[in-house]
Amino acid sequence: MExxxxxxxxxxxxxxxxxxxxxxxxxxYRATGTINxxxxxxxxxxxxxxxxxxxRNVPVWVALLAAAAAGFALGAVSxxxxxxxxxxxxxxxxxxxxxxxxxxxxxADGLLWGRGNQSMPSxxxxxxxxxxxxxxxxxxxxxxxxxxxxxxxxxxxFALFNRTPLGLQxxxxxxxxxxxxxxxxxxxxxxxxxxxxxxxxxxxxxxxFTPLTPDSLSLGEMFPLxxxxxxxxxxxxxxxxxxxxxxxxxLGVVEVLLPAYVPAVGGQLQExxxxxxxxxxxxxxxxxxxxxxxxxxx
Amino acid sequence: MSxxxxxGLQAGYGQAEVLHGISLAVEPGEVVVILGxxxxxxTTTMRAVAGLIGRxxxxxxxxxxxxxxxxxxxxxxxxxxxxxxxxxxxKLTVAENLLVGATRRRDKAAVARDIxxxxxxxxxxxxxxxxxxxxxxxxxxQMLAIARALMSRPRLLLCDEPSLGxxxxxxxxxxxxxxxxxxxxxxxxxxxxxxxxxxLNLASRVYLLEVGRVVSSGAAAELRDSDTIxxxxxxx
Numbered sequence: 254m255e256x257x258x259x260x261x262x263x264x265x266x267x268x269x270x271x272x273x274x275x276x277x278x279x280x281x282y283r284a285t286g287t288i289n290x291x292x293x294x295x296x297x298x299x300x301x302x303x304x305x306x307x308x309r310n311v312p313v314w315v316a317l318l319a320a321a322a323a324g325f326a327l328g329a330v331s332x333x334x335x336x337x338x339x340x341x342x343x344x345x346x347x348x349x350x351x352x353x354x355x356x357x358x359x360x361a362d363g364l365l366w367g368r369g370n371q372s373m374p375s376x377x378x379x380x381x382x383x384x385x386x387x388x389x390x391x392x393x394x395x396x397x398x399x400x401x402x403x404x405x406x407x408x409x410x411f412a413l414f415n416r417t418p419l420g421l422q423x424x425x426x427x428x429x430x431x432x433x434x435x436x437x438x439x440x441x442x443x444x445x446x447x448x449x450x451x452x453x454x455x456x457x458x459x460x461x462f463t464p465l466t467p468d469s470l471s472l473g474e475m476f477p478l479x480x481x482x483x484x485x486x487x488x489x490x491x492x493x494x495x496x497x498x499x500x501x502x503x504l505g506v507v508e509v510l511l512p513a514y515v516p517a518v519g520g521q522l523q524e525x526x527x528x529x530x531x532x533x534x535x536x537x538x539x540x541x542x543x544x545x546x547x548x549x550x551x
Numbered sequence: 552m553s554x555x556x557x558x559g560l561q562a563g564y565g566q567a568e569v570l571h572g573i574s575l576a577v578e579p580g581e582v583v584v585i586l587g588x589x590x591x592x593x594t595t596t597m598r599a600v601a602g603l604i605g606r607x608x609x610x611x612x613x614x615x616x617x618x619x620x621x622x623x624x625x626x627x628x629x630x631x632x633x634x635x636x637x638x639x640x641x642k643l644t645v646a647e648n649l650l651v652g653a654t655r656r657r658d659k660a661a662v663a664r665d666i667x668x669x670x671x672x673x674x675x676x677x678x679x680x681x682x683x684x685x686x687x688x689x690x691x692x693q694m695l696a697i698a699r700a701l702m703s704r705p706r707l708l709l710c711d712e713p714s715l716g717x718x719x720x721x722x723x724x725x726x727x728x729x730x731x732x733x734x735x736x737x738x739x740x741x742x743x744x745x746x747x748x749x750x751l752n753l754a755s756r757v758y759l760l761e762v763g764r765v766v767s768s769g770a771a772a773e774l775r776d777s778d779t780i781x782x783x784x785x786x787x
Contacts, residue, residue: 435631437627
């Protein structure tokens with residue numbers, strides 16, 4: 254029981270991170286109609302930035318806010334300068350530009366911060382003793398912190414989407430860009446805002462995720478995360494923010510529990526779970542769990 | 552001064568110029584219809600005037616020039632386009648569609664009153680305020696598209712083929728509503744329509760378009776009564 258709970262807690266923490274990143278992917282997908290391949294690398298860049306600040310004795314909470322702000326700027330500028338000029342050439346052109354951004358950001362990380370593995374300080378008490386016992390299992394403050402912060406970010410985003418005029422403009426733009434423009438919605442600014450918010454969420458996810466494992470900040474850290482987040486986004490339905498969050502959590506838990514209780518999966522096939530999920534969803538239910546199939550009456 | 556003044560309008564897609572210098576005017580409160588065969592440039596005219604595509608030539612509202620390729624500026628100047636194919640926000644509810652139509656307005660209380668008013672004019676919408684627009688029938692979506700455009704309180708409503716894909720009975724009720732809106736609020740209209748007979752009954756003046764040029768214009772009644780023009784351009 255204790256071991257199961259330990260694993261469950263870890264799984265929920267990973268799942269919360271996947272959920273946040275999947276939500277970021279969904280926001281870009283709804284605005285632009287593409288998966289942002291550079292989403293993970295944007296998050297890595299801003300995580301390095303936050304880590305670099307903490308090595309200069311900047312408090313880690315301040316570093317988090319700086320990373321989120323830098324992420325917002327990075328996302329907004331990428332949309333305006335890279336995506337918008339190219340997107341009328343088609344989805345493939347956009348995807349290639351985003352792959353290019355992926356490599357550029359990764360190379361920039363290496364140039365600026367080196368190739369070694371680094372440890373990111375945690376936002377929350379992070380010693381072996383900072384836990385509460387739950388039925389004998391150890392629930393670390395760091396886990397609770399991740400859950401709460403992700404819940405706060407997700408809650409804020411949903412409030413923005415569903416409760417504010419700005420969110421309505423974002424949904425209108427995602428649904429029908431031309432009609433939004435005809436209604437007087439400043440479509441360009443809304444697209445930049447969506448990309449900016451999405452990259453800011455990615456930045457928060459990166460700064461939360463990295464301290465969960467020592468020495469985990471490296472050039473290759475975010476790519477597996479992007480795979481999981483993409484799987485979650487697909488699984489939940491690419492245009493459904495709620496679906497992305499549920500699927501992210503689910504994937505995080507399954508990814509920890511399955512290898513533990515199904516010996517055949519073991520420690521090496523973990524990432525395969527994400528790929529299997531992606532293929533299965535595409536084959537069986539292309540619109541995802543909560544996505545909308547394009548059914549329209551004309 | 553004309554409400555809408557268009558002079559030497561040129562526009563197209565990529566290298567292909569579709570409009571070769573169109574001039575037309577709409578007076579305050581007037582209903583004007585543009586007729587022409589497929590490919591004459593009717594929809595392109597509407598899209599260029601509304602700022603959805605780039606253009607050359609002058610477009611002005613009340614004498615103030617509209618910047619090209621800026622749909623937001625056109626809305627701010629009092630122009631609203633109901634695009635061909637309706638362009639409703641299919642995933643948003645009926646109420647949300649109407650709210651988006653009022654994006655540029657800050658007078659919240661009046662916006663709420665306008666929404667109620669359009670629910671009365673379009674009872675089908677009033678019964679479905681929380682329903683996703685994409686699940687409604689074509690006629691209901693057309694009504695919603697018109698109501699959404701009117702939410703910006705335009706002085707000039709542009710309607711591109713409001714009858715497209717609708718049953719004849721529904722088409723008549725769409726035109727009844729347009730007439731009512733014009734009678735009640737004095738909203739001027741520029742309408743592109745294939746159903747010439749209905750459009751001519753609503754409009755006071757007509758422009759005939761042929762491959763990107765205005766080839767004839769005049770009072771709607773005159774056109775209705777002229778056998779040659781009717782046969783040549785309207786096909787009945």
